[in-house]
Amino acid sequence: MKTKLSFKIIAALISISLAALLFSQGYWLKGLYDSTWMQINGNIEEAMRMADYKEIFIRIDELTQGETHGEISQSFTFSKEEDEETEKVGMMDTFAVHTDKNPFKNEDISKSLNEYLSLLTDLEGQIQQALHMKIDSLMPVNYNKYDSLLSIELKQHDIFVPHKLEVVQLVDSLPEVVMSIQSTDSVIATENWDKASQFNYPISTQSEQYYRLTLKTPFQLVFKQMAGILISSLLLVILILIAFIYLIHTILRQKTVEELKTDFTNNMTHELKTPISVAYAANDVLLNYDNNANEKQKKYLGIIREQLTQLSGLVEQILTLSVENRNTFRLKQESIPITDIIPPLIEQHKLKAGKPVNFTVNIPNNIAVFADRTHFYNMLGNLIDNAVKYSGDKPYCNISIQAETQTNGIRISVTDNGIGISEASLPHIFDKFYRVPSGNLHNVKGFGLGLYYVKDMMAKHGGSVSVKSQPGKGTTFTLHFKN
16 A cells, blocks of 8 residues: 555656656747747848848949949938937937946946947938938849849858748738749749748838748748757657656566565565474473483573574564555554563573673553554564673673653663664664674674664654664663653
8 A cells, every 4th residue: 555655656756747847848949949030030131131232232333333324422311300319329329438427227228228229220221221212213123133132141041941032012001012033942933832931121111112021931940950959859858758667667666576575575484483383392392301311412402492582583573574564564552561571571581692681670660651562572672682682792781671751651761781883873773674783793693673673663653762872881772652
């Protein structure tokens, strides 16, 4: 149940992250597309303006080189409104010189500069239009030359798409095609231009004529410029999808492996309990009821009994850890007087310690915890067993067991005078299969499950376990049971 829930949460988080990534990537690409399209529009308009500008000066060169028209003088007049705008430009020049005395903010300066540049652009356009009207009165526009110049300008801006050019005249405010110019790309008029884009550029404001440039597939220009980014984005999305699929596959595989491992552990421990019990019983019979056994035989039988006891405890511990993760695991909690549990634990560990163990017990008779009896017994047993194991080379082991009632619950502590635990190992001692490094010494047996079991069981009881230790002085483990 927990595994399935975790998998669903992980899958949901990955899906949300992937969707957010794809959305942000799409939003960024949309913004890039819009900015690229605006840039291309600006390039097309600039190409049309420059082609018109160059066409005017070609005609000026032809007029100045000919003898028919004589000398050409160029003069331009502006209306009152234009003079006012010129005054504005002069004011802007004055403003630009005295910026150090200007009380305006930076954004005001930026705004004014933009207005200044806009005025210059408008002025340039007015000059070009005035020049256009003057030259047009002397020599007609060479539309074919303009088309040729436009093709060159478009290619200089990397615009290589079929196009056609038309001259449009406004008649009663309605556009009417005056001339259709054959493009340099030899575009056939019968081709499909449904998805084409049109761009207009005024020839002369006086004649109300303008060029109409039609590009057949201008959007391919955008995609061409964005080809590298689009390909890299597509590859990135594909890699993310592959990683996502692989991650899901790995999680499912790990889930299956974990289930198989759990089933194997359950079956193995159940199968081991029977032969261990039989061997323990047979050994007990030989040890206690065989009067013919000599001292050497009894010694070896005692060793066998000790090892069988240790093996049985290990199997029970593994079985408990395996069962606790199953859906069928339930705590059978009850009120347990602590003084009922401590005496048999003391006797048990005195017999199997292999060295003298001095117990100091300070537990009031009226203290009881609400816990599962079996697991509570195993938790205290693990702490005492841990204290004996890590007593070091000392000829004896002192263990103190204390319990007291607090406002938020009951605290039970087990203190020893062993070798202690280093600061580097303290954060890891409750990890599964973790054992405190002991150099080349291998006299301490175990698999690193005891303290993990204690922490896990205390969490299931709604409590916690803490540890304090000083290397060379000893360690104190404390169980905190909440009311």
